[in-house]
Amino acid sequence: MLCSDVxxxxxxxxxxxxxxxxxLEFNSHLIGCPDCEQRLCFQRQLRAFVRRRLxxxxxxxxxxxxxxxxxxxxxxxx
Ligand SMILES: [Zn+2]
Numbered sequence: 001m002l003c004s005d006v007x008x009x010x011x012x013x014x015x016x017x018x019x020x021x022x023x024l025e026f027n028s029h030l031i032g033c034p035d036c037e038q039r040l041c042f043q044r045q046l047r048a049f050v051r052r053r054l055x056x057x058x059x060x061x062x063x064x065x066x067x068x069x070x071x072x073x074x075x076x077x078x
Contacts, residue, residue, distance in 0.1 A: 003035060006029055009026065013026055
């Protein structure tokens with residue numbers, strides 16, 4: 001597995017929707033690649049942050065829009 005593969009499937013990995021074989025390859029790549037490990041760590045924190053912020057049902061719609069936009073900026077910058 002290459003770094004570009006990791007980048008492509010990191011969301012599936014975090015969703016737990018990766019096949020067991022891919023997950024194994026994903027994990028073994030991470031062991032030898034600090035860059036991808038860092039990327040996974042960042043994405044995990046970002047998701048946790050967003051989930052916390054979006055969790056309350058009464059979260060203002062405006063905040064949701066702003067957060068979504070922020071995530072797009074992160075993804076574009078990567
Ligand atoms: Zn890598």
